[in-house]
Amino acid sequence: MxxxxxxxxxxxxxxxxxxxxxxxxxxxxxxxxxxxxxxxxxxxxxxxxxxxxxxxxxxxxxxxxxxxxxxxxxxxxxxxxxxxxxxxxxxxxxxxxxxxxxxxxxxxxxxxxASPFIPPIDGVNIGNVFTLRRVVDADRIKQLVNSGVKNAVIVGGGFIGLEVGENLAKRGVNVTIIEMMETILPGFDKEIAMAMQNYLKEKGMNILTGEAVQAFKGDGTVKEVVTSKRTLPCDMAVLSIGVxxxxxxxxxxxxxxxxxxxxxxxxxxxxxxxxxxxxxxxxxxxxxxxxxxxxxxxxxxxxxxxxxxxxxxADGKWSFKGVLGTTIVKLFDMTAAKTGLNETGAKKNGYDVLTVLVPSEDRAHYIPGYRMITTKLIVDKNSRRVLGGQIIGEGVVDKPIDILATAITFGARADDLVNLDLAYAPPVSTAMASTIVAGEVAVNKLDGKLRGISPTELHENLGRYYVVDVRSEPEYIISSIPGSVNIPFGQLKRQAVNLPRDKEIVLVCKIGKRAYMAYRILSQMGFENIMILDGGISSYPFETA
The missing domain is CATH 3.50.50.60 (FAD/NAD(P)-binding domain)
Structure with missing residues (x-):
């Protein structure tokens, strides 16, 4: 044969x-x-x-x-x-x-x-404008970097573009990422993508979103990149717009x-x-x-x-049933991963979507070196089936995203996540794993025990809600949601009489625990129009006061 x-x-x-x-x-x-x-x-x-x-x-x-x-x-x-x-x-x-x-x-x-997509941009064929797909492409880029590049522009905020940007930054190159969409990391929901975006800015990378490259200029080799908003100095550019x-x-x-x-x-x-x-x-x-x-x-x-x-x-009988689109990227010390449908995709496919956003430690908090991760679940309200998940943080992300990928592959519901029997030892995990906790929050929402609002929805409709921050005053002073009021948790019962009953109240704390307890207290006092901010202020990627 x-x-x-x-x-x-x-x-x-x-x-x-x-x-x-x-x-x-x-x-x-x-x-x-x-x-x-x-x-x-x-x-x-x-x-x-x-x-x-x-x-x-x-x-x-x-x-x-x-x-x-x-x-x-x-x-x-x-x-x-x-x-x-x-x-x-x-x-x-x-x-x-x-x-x-x-x-x-x-x-x-x-x-x-597949081959890299090269858009019809003026000057795209000028020297030192690269794509990255083959080893010889990397050879050429590395040789130029070794010669002493100062300014690099990466066109596209997907995985490859961001990974190239990270590695150039680590080699001392000034890096600008230009992404035409509103956020980097296409396919991730806004809260997750913006969390990574903010982190990369803290690491010194220049991230420009909602901006399109219009031309590359230079005499033989690229010296400037012209966008829809500005002109940038550029010694080399990498096109990473997809394949x-x-x-x-x-x-x-x-x-x-x-x-x-x-x-x-x-x-x-x-x-x-x-x-x-x-x-x-x-x-x-x-x-x-x-x-x-x-x-x-x-x-x-x-x-x-x-x-x-x-x-x-060879006359075998194997079949390939399909994929979830499970992906992961690590940039500096931050990792982001996703599997299944994102929130936008789930809604486009006709699902009645419920989401949760849950911060958690990646191992016991008393173990030196523990880090936080945040899990987002996308769940169908009718079947309670888990449709997708996204995780971001400086802690261990690959293990929980693989747990979610496995669960989704086998049609798990939010209730099934709660009952998972996962390994626990303080140096490597928590007694209640992040996946289980996220499942519990989803079940509480599905059962009507809790109403939440996503950071994106709150940000886009901030004037509509009465936002109450139940953290301590020192925490509130450091960072707070614009327009919010501070009522420390211990004072909530005494000051509840002053809360409006004709507006929807959003309760905020650091990661959601105190806000949930405040939610239960106000519910017992007869308040009906109350919600908590999913993930707390630690998961709120927008501007704070």
């Missing part, structure tokens, strides 16, 4: 290796136009930042390794030009010699990946694209043409919650789909 794979990064090489394990007699050939294969694309920002010192640490394996260890032929510098499904062959060109050759196959895998699936070969061969404009595949990763499969960043997926087609170009998904296709090409 002859297997041909186009593409040799994560998905392509994973598929090739799995085919070999399943079929020891197979003839396996991998074609790639790149000179590097099987490299750690997600590690490129850290190579630029000198966290990864040696280039060879990024390139996991080379063609000689594949040939010697697995008898797989990996041909670098070969560009696939045309797929002929009727003849079951691929025409490719040797980029070094110009020679063209037909490669026959019995089964074909497209692992063509697009590489589908030209597929389209020209009659392979169908899905609604996401990536290659449409079934759960076995097979396209509409028999014996042609697509994996990794060029193929679309299914959202496990909505059942809708989605496109999440992630290294984790690329490896999984490559493996599954490899099994199925």
């Amino acid at each position: 002859r297997y041909l794979i186009i593409g040799a990064v994560a998905a392509g090489t994973k598929a090739a290796s799995k085919i070999r394990r399943e079929d020891g007699a197979a003839e396996i050939t991998v074609l790639t136009s790149d000179s590097d294969i099987s490299y750690a694309g997600c590690g490129l920002p850290y190579y630029i930042g000198d966290v990864i010192k040696e280039r060879g640490e990024l390139v996991v394996r080379n063609p000689e390794d594949f040939k010697m260890e697995q008898d797989i032929d990996v041909l670098t510098g070969w560009e696939a030009l045309k797929i002929s499904p009727d003849k079951k062959s691929v025409l490719a060109r040797d980029l070094n010699t110009g020679t063209e050759k037909e490669f026959p196959y019995d089964k074909l895998i497209l692992a063509t990946g 697009r699936p590489n589908t030209r070969l597929a389209v020209e061969a009659g392979i169908e694209l899905g609604p996401t404009k990536a290659i449409a595949v079934d759960e076995n990763m097979e396209t509409n043409i028999k014996d042609i499969y697509a994996v990794g960043d060029c193929a679309e997926n299914v959202n496990l919650i909505t059942g809708q087609k989605v496109w999440y170009p992630m290294g984790s998904t690329a490896n999984k789909t490559g493996r599954i296709a490899g099994i199925n090409l």
Whole structure:
């Protein structure tokens, strides 16, 4: 059996290796136009930042390794030009010699990946304006940084752009991030994204949101970036505006694209043409919650789909049910992660949404080195099903986001989170884990025991509410929500007579505990129009007094 794979990064090489394990007699050939294969694309920002010192640490394996260890032929510098499904062959060109050759196959895998989106901006092709997708891109950027760059502009506030910005900042470069949307971290809800945004500003990074790049200017190399609001000095720029699936070969061969404009595949990763499969960043997926087609170009998904296709090409019976879009990013000492639907996405899909925002320690508070994390849950009010989660903080974030991803995958309700039997020891966790506490708050809201308001909703409608801060006076003086009044918790019962009953009252404390106790007291005193600020003032990312 002859297997041909186009593409040799994560998905392509994973598929090739799995085919070999399943079929020891197979003839396996991998074609790639790149000179590097099987490299750690997600590690490129850290190579630029000198966290990864040696280039060879990024390139996991080379063609000689594949040939010697697995008898797989990996041909670098070969560009696939045309797929002929009727003849079951691929025409490719040797980029070094110009020679063209037909490669026959019995089964074909497209692992063509994705390419950076380059917008039609004036001067975008000027020198020292980069994209970052391949190892050679990182080589060029690192070489320039080593020469003494002073000012760098990153266009785009997604993961790669922010990671590049962090690593340049650590190397002493003045970094400006320009994001056209209202906040950085697309896909995260506003409270979480703004918390990271504020943190990065504290770290010295210049974050400009709601601003578009209009031109790059310079004589041969970039010297200025012109935006819709200002002109910035710039010695180098990195475009990180997202990627697009590489589908030209597929389209020209009659392979169908899905609604996401990536290659449409079934759960076995097979396209509409028999014996042609697509994996990794060029193929679309299914959202496990909505059942809708989605496109999440992630290294984790690329490896999984490559493996599954490899099994199925060798007559296996594995299927890929879909993804949640689980992602995580660490910038300096702050980590943000998400899984499932965000609040906006859940509402767009017709769910009656309830959210909670719950700060918690990542381990016992009496253990030196504990840090705070904040968990946001998105829950469907009708079914009580957990639809999504987001977590941010300087503490451990990957463990609780993976707990939520697992729970959501298996259709957990908020009530199920409360009953999870999670590991506890003071140095590594809390007796009531952050996931459990967030689940308890969600259940209280679902059962009508508590009404809350999100920081975003409060900020956007601040004049509508009577905000009562129940922290101590010294805490209130340090930072408070504009227009709020301070009634320390211990004085609340005595001063409740002065509270208006014709306005909605929002109770505020540091993280929500005292506000909840105040909520119970006022409820027992007959107050009905009361809420607490979800997450307290520690989770309020907007301007304070």
